[in-house]
Amino acid sequence: MPARLLTVASYLAVSLFLQRRVLGDPTGRAVGRVSGDATGFTWWLAHTAHEFSLVTDLQNYPTGVNALWNTSVPLLGLLLAPVTLTAGATAAFNVGMILGPVVSGAATAWALGGIVRSRIARAVAGGLYAFSPFVLAHWQAAHLNLVWAVLPPVLLGLAHRLLVREPTRPWLLGALTGLALGLQAWLYTQTLAVGVLGLVVLAAVLAARLPRRARQRLPALVRAGLACVGTFLLVAGYPLSLVLAGPARPQTPIRSPDYGSADLANTLTPTWVTALHGATPTMQGNLGEQGGYLGLAVLVLAAVALVRGGTAARITVVTGAILWVLALGPRLYLHGRALGVDLPGQVLLHVPLVAEVEPARLQVLVTLAVAVLVGLALDRVRAGAGVVGLVVVALVVTWLPADAQRTTPAPARAVPEAAGQVVETWPRITGDWYGGADPLRAQIASGFAYRLVGGYFIGSDPEHPLLIESAWNPYQQGAAARELWGSTATDPGAAAADLRARGVTMVLVTSDDAAVLDWTRRVTGSSGTRLDGGWAFALPATLQR
Structure with a gap:
């Protein structure tokens, strides 16, 4: 337990340091380089503390607004309500922005418990996920919903216990998975869709790599699936009904299918969110969607894992590669220009709800795959693989956050x-x-x-x-x-x-x-x-x- 607390404390220290500019005025300034989304999240946090309602006419009167089609983060609104009611909604937003990466990193370190042996390796991997280019970009864009990237590692940990280990209590594991998915529905539905997609891809890769084990686990998976669906509907039935049939919901697709596609150039070109970067070239998407940097060291590590790694490393690479391709969207973009090349992401355009997700947001799953690879690689370093250690050091160095976090004014004058x-x-x-x-x-x-x-x-x-x-x-x-x-x-x-x-x-x-x-x-x-x-x-x- 002391080691775990030390890990969480180290994540918190990093988060506070990077966001230190807001600490001097946490009620008058908001985290992020832009104010619009910060204000939107602040409004919803205040609204949840004022009245816990998922349909409101305080905006867009008299039609009102359906909270579940917006970034209303009601679960965070409840958790942060004590801060909102005492220090104000802007302070609550800032606290949420600081704690999001900390909780996400801690969840990753926990999820790797059965995959990576070394506690230090798990802590490093969790920190890499917590302060990855993906999270840093959404920090800059003031996306509170996305810096709370907790669901992917939680699902990974549960999936490993159910799909890889010998499941002794599949009903319980299924119920816990349903609970995690249900709570995410109360936080942000896009990440729910992303998490489910990641589970499907991981399960497909495992079944293809270990078909005999997949057949043996099928009865347990059926029981777990029933428990998962039942728990999810119990926890999230109401918000799901608002998404599917609630009032004031959008009646047409929200965005162009190409909106939010990741830019191929971002894979090897760091932006200003990392310490090591040059001039950022033109890329597809806004600044919040430009967190897909992997770098040469990640590609080398993935290649080594495919050639010399064990089963876990190979499955991680294949799963991450599939998700990376899907994150590129339905068509290929390079430096902001469409190349006229259709991609496998086309298939997601026909999946309800998943079609509304900006493809670049699948990069959170790619980031998690990188974190897992790093954890596994550090285990090998302990066994004497020095070259792998050098690659990991290069990866960590190129992913170090830039000291570039900014704040914006948060004016609040009562009328x-x-x-x-x-x-x-x-x-x-x-x-x-x-x-x-x-x-x-x-x-x-x-x-x-x-x-x-x-x-x-x-x-x-x-x-x-x-x-x-x-x-x-x-x-x-x-x-x-x-x-x-x-x-x-x-x-x-x-x-x-x-x-x-x-x-x-x-x-x-x-x-x-x-x-x-x-x-x-x-x-x-x-x-x-x-x-x-x-x-x-x-x-x-x-x-x-």
């Missing part, structure tokens, strides 16, 4: 004047990574005392089968036309009628642009009230209804 109102905002709420979702923070600071007709979410409404943020409306179009182009062509009467039809009772403007303020006065019929940092305009006709 008590809006209590009980249905609010439109200008600037409008958007998914822009740099401040687009900031009006959500005012709603958090106000204790969710008012509803927003806008929002940053994935969903739909009666007029739009897919929304990634609230749709433009006549009021917003008029404000944009005046602020950006000085146009006065839009009709204030039509804008007012639209606001009333959607139940808006107040417009909050955090801009001092004279043309926008004049437009808002004409639409609302209100002269407006000066607030700290903005203006409030009531819609009298709406309030009288």
